[in-house]
Amino acid sequence: MSQQEFHGRIGRTYDESEPWWPEPTRASETAPNVLMVVLDDVGFGQLGCYGGLADTPNIDRLAENGLQYSNFHTTALCSPTRSCLLTGRNHHSNAMGGITEISTGFPGYNGHIPHENGFLSEVLGQQGYSTFAVGKWHLAPAESMSGAGPYDGWPLGRGFERYYGFLGGDTDQYTPSLVYDNHQVDPPATAAEGYHLTEDLAQRAIEFIGDAKQVDPDKPFFTYFCPGACHAPHQVPREWADKYAGEFDMGWDEARERILERQIELGVVPEGTELSPQNPDVRRWDTLSDDEQRLYARMMEVFAGFLEHTDAQVGKVLDYLEELGELENTLVVTVSDNGASAEGGPTGSVDENRFFNNVPESLEDNLEAMDELGGPNYFNHYPWGWTWAGNTPFQRWKRETHRGGASDPMVVSWPAGIDAAGEIRSQFVHAIDVVPTVLELLGVAAPDEIRGIAQSPIEGTSFAYTFDDPDAPERHTSQYFEMFAYRAVYHDGWRAVHPWPLGDEITAEDLSTTSLADSDWELYHVAEDFSEAHDVAADHPEKLLELVQLWWTEAGKYDVLPLDGRSVQRFVEERPEPGRPREQYVYYPGGQYVPVNAAVKVLNRSHSITADVTIPEGGAEGTLLAHGSRSGGYSLYVEDDRLRYVYNYVGVEEYDVVAETRVPEGEVSLRMEFEATGEADPAEGKGAPGTVRLYYDDEQVGEGTIPRTLPITMGLTAGLSCGRDALSTVTAAYRERVPFAFTGDIARVTVDVSGDAFVHPEAEMDRIMAQE
Incomplete structure (x- = not known):
């Protein structure tokens, strides 16, 4: 093992010698803290500052003191987006073409994020930062998330010094499966004692930051705070949901209209933006029975309470930073990992395990559960009509490459470093752009190597240029999208989309094979048609062909191939397992x-x-x-x-x-x-x-x-x-x-x-x- 070169003098005795201590790595005296808040399954139209109907005062105040981005994009899925946020590389470059549980044996899909794609935590740790991860991870290979490891894909294996949260994709908010650093722990209290995971995570983030600051107050931190909300189960103490009693009785159709009106007033969508067309998978609210309307409205009340409760926990962390005198010089980046989720199905669910086991949920049974939704007895999720409303004004939802799946809120606040406040930025930005932006703001060059491993090039583009100039020409001008072989590509104000089959058009073949027919693509001039309301493929065939060809070029460049639309078969694909098969x-x-x-x-x-x-x-x-x-x-x-x-x-x-x-x-x-x-x-x-x-x-x-x-x-x-x-x-x-x-x-x-x-x-x- 090599040692750092000694710069003192060693003589025969102490009196003839001169001691020397290695200089610790320190960030500059003005280096900001970095707080990245990643929400889960929160759609473009759900935060208050994006026109949403739930109250989110703490994220709203970040927007008031910083910038909102109206053209921020993700991969449309959880783990792939999170890999982009932490590495600055595309999801297929990170081997995260999907979540790790559906990995396949190809470079873009095997679920093992290469160590040559260094995490922001690894970079900043070398720059004298404390590095903490709190909450949802879901970035380790599925086969490694047990006590047998290996642990190199866990947070402590990717540059975080401390970790507290859950490794998988979701968990119960009252009885979570918790990991502290590299070992499992029990929740510190029970639901009967008032325990809730999101509150626990906020307190742990405060604890980690405080532990470091009380010893070395000048040392900046990078905290990756991912509460796992508002992914199902939508669980929250009853008083938070009851606040919204009656607020959603108007239904999802009218909710979309109200949200769009607020979005236009706030300036997060352009004047003249239209609602995207009626979703063929969603029933109109006025066709539902009284009992259905009552149940579905309550499910949305619970979600709204869950979202506001989550915002309150973000607020606790912000308040603590303010008490420490650190908030002014903290770069806070708040995003969602994908559009709102439709996994509750057309009627919502009170326990997803019934759905997964093909055990039907009756309206009568779910009505009986209605008063306890959000509590520890149910693993509930709202119906996909509310998903559609949550992604206003766009089409579709999570997993799909229309803007409803891939366009999300992003708020950036740094009072000490960004002069503009309470303003909107409309330049195209993608999740891969966050890392290069943070590095530019910190004056840190992307390293050539981390722990002796040569690093791949950063693939994102810094958007720091947008801070001082709202009209600056966008620099990230092209971006591909792919999820389950359904594709999209953005280029200079145009967006081509290979759509997910809709409604009655879905066939068994659609769900198990890959269509390569370029004639299936849609085209949207999003510079003028923000919500993708008008498919203009027939009017601009040359532009469509240009974008489709661009998509194939990008696919070859970033390990997107082979396309794989086998939604069912991908699960049963042979992949590594922990231990050899045994009886x-x-x-x-x-x-x-x-x-x-x-x-x-x-x-x-x-x-x-x-x-x-x-x-x-x-x-x-x-x-x-x-x-x-x-x-x-x-x-x-x-x-x-x-x-x-x-x-x-x-x-x-x-x-x-x-x-x-x-x-x-x-x-x-x-x-x-x-x-x-x-x-x-x-x-x-x-x-x-x-x-x-x-x-x-x-x-x-x-x-x-x-x-x-x-x-x-x-x-x-x-x-x-x-x-x-x-x-x-x-x-x-x-x-x-x-x-x-x-x-x-x-x-x-x-x-x-x-x-x-x-x-x-x-x-x-x-x-x-x-x-x-």
Whole structure:
């Protein structure tokens, strides 16, 4: 290991020698702090300062003290955009052509962000900055997000010195799957005690900043603050949602008109902007029944409360910086990662795991849940009519390459460095432009190497030139877009879009193949038609051909090829997994819970669970193995001196099997055997039924029938834990005693899955994509 060159003098004795200390790397005395706030699934028309109908006073004050951008673009999807924001390279250059759970074995899609594409945290860490990441990550390969690692794609492996948040695409706001630095931790409180993730994340960001500033107040920080809101589940304390009671009774059609009117008044869209045409996937509000209108309006009230609550947590961080005297010299960049999300479907959802398992949600059932939406009992999401309104004035939504998916809010504030305040900037800007802008403002050159790894060129363009000149000609003049083989390209005020099939036009072939027909492209002159309301492809065939050819050129340059429209098959693509395939999985108490991507897969197959335990004198109780959440799963546990097995079917029904005799004291093997007795019918929302038998050593002590099981998935946030039920407890039987840890001694728990598993790839793909 090489050492820094010594500049003192070493003699035979101390008296003949001269000591020397290495100079610490320090940023300049005037270097600003950098705070990047990344919202999740917040559409162009949802923040107050962008005409939205929810109150966002803290982000609004950033806009009042800084600049709003009306022409900021993302990739239309979560992880790809976040990779752009942190590297300054395009998403395919980052191997993030999609989220990592649908990675494929090609350079633009394998989910491993190359280390030659250095993160802003890595660059600024070398410049004397403290670097903190708080909240959603979703940038590590899916197979690496367990205790087995590798950790080089986790935040601490990409230049952040401290991290607190969740690694996946979403999590429950009341029982989140938390990681602190490189290890899992439990939430510090429960929902009953008033816990909420977004509040926790804001407090942690404050703590990280304060810890550094109290020791070295002159050292600037880069804080990457990503609360995970307002991604589903839309969960917020009731008083925040109740504030909006009745505010959305007018419905999404009228909401779009009101939002556009406000946008024009605020100047975030040009005078004369029209609403994009009626979305064929969205029913008109006046065709809905009274009950549908009542339910859907409440779902939007909950979302609005969630958004305002999130804004309040951003405000806590801003207020703290103001107390420290740091806000004036903090560059704050606030963005959303993509357009508003349509993953709630046409009718909204109160528990996405029912949707993923093809278990229908009835209007009657959802009306019964209405008063508790936003609380810990539901994983709710609004219907896609509100998505469409949230992306006003554009077409479509998240995942798609029309502006509804790819045009998002961005607010930039730096009072000490930007003279303009409360102004709009309309130059084209993309997520890849944020890193070069920050580096220019800090006077930092993009490094040639990081940790000995030669760096690739930055692909974005600094937009610092827009700060002082609202009319400056835009410098980022061309940009490609691609998501699931649906494409778009921007060039000099024109935008060509290869559209997602709409409404009744969608076919099975559309969803599984790639159309290369250049005749399918649409053309919009966005310099004059801001909202993409008028397709002018027929009027300007030469311009369309020019843009389509440009798209193919850019695709070849940035690793976009091969195009892959296999939305279903991409999920079942073979990809690396943590560990070799095996028939027995052994788990131990006291360790980390195992994320869903790394846990044993028991659905629709015969299997057994054997816990080798020691029962002390007087007995023991608690969880042996739990897998899933309140939305579905199973638990093997001991209660009232009996071995018990419970199967939770999508949070709707629980099936219990209880041993007939007491668990003996001393060393004993407690076993559950599940024998599949029929075929799964995923299309009908039914997994394989089975017979469950319970054993103490080799003696059968109980038997029962499980008439239906989960056919497809335990859920997005379902983990497996040994010796306790770590997160959102599987069963109501011990929910009040979470985590219901086992009070005896567990040597090991072995899950045997010798039977063949059934996979339903199309439904599994829907599940994975909702994490983005």
